Amino acid sequence: MKVPVFPLNSVVLPGGRIPxxxxxxxxxDMLTRCLxxxxxxxITLLRDGAEAGRVASFYETGTYVRIIDFQQLENGLLGITVEGEAKVSIARSWQQDDGLNLCEMEFLPAEAPGxxxxxxxxxxxxxxxxxRHPVIRDLGMSVNYEDARDVGWRLTELLPLDKQEKQHLIEIQDPLERLNRLQGLLEALEEG
Structure with a gap:
């Protein structure tokens, strides 16, 4: 499947939303074609480069997202909200003449809820x-606080972790392994 790639310094996982x-x-142009x-x-995490730069390297595991809302912002820019659908592996990527990155991707096996x-x-x-933070609340995400997969995905998105750590958490396919890693990271944060 050939799709555009949007490298960011932020992450989103299945069920998550990001403005x-x-x-x-x-x-x-990408937005117009997608709609x-x-x-x-x-959406995949930037490895090197800037979000607005033409030269950027990015990780090979990301999330396939769909646009769920768009509007003109007060600053004149176009704002969209996307929601993650499934984790993917980027098999091959290249850049068009206009600087848009494209890729051939494969959907990763769905993680089991538990x-x-x-x-x-x-x-x-x-x-x-x-x-409880207003910015998070305004995204209108639903979360199942009893599902290891859902809790792990949302914490990966929202905790203030460095990007290599976030990428490692994205690449984990076992929800309990992800929770174990998150537990260790939270304990390290608390110790300061």
């Missing part, structure tokens, strides 16, 4: 606290 501001012609064809694109073991009982509370 974006579009001002570069390559991304406005006309009712298709999505891939309950949260007692050892990780604090993680849903941390996530509930993050969801």
């Amino acid at each position: 974006l501001q579009l001002f570069e012609p390559r991304y406005i 006309k064809s009712d298709e999505g694109f891939v 309950s949260i073991p007692v050892a990780f009982h604090e993680l849903p509370s941390v996530l509930r606290a993050l969801f």
Whole structure:
């Protein structure tokens, strides 16, 4: 499947939402094509380079997203909100003349939902606290606080972790392994 790639310094996972501001012609054209064809694109984490730069390297595991809302912002830019549908692996990527990155991608196997073991009982509370922030609340995301997969995905998106760590968490396919890693990272953050 050939789709556009949008490299960012932020991540989104299945069921997650992220607002974006579009001002570069390559991304406005991408938005137009995606809306006309009712298709999505891939958001992946930047490895090197800038979001607005023409030269950027990015990680090979990302998330296929669809546009769920768009509007003209007060600053004159085009704002969109996307929602993650599925994790993907980028098999091959290249850049068009206009600077838009494209890729051939494959959907990764869906992670199985599951309950949260007692050892990780604090993680849903941390996530509930993050969801009380107005910016997060305004995204209108739903979350199942009893599902290990959902809690792990939302914490990966929202916790202030460095991008290599976020990428490592994205690449994990086992929700309990992700929760174990998140638990360790939270303990390290608390120790300061």
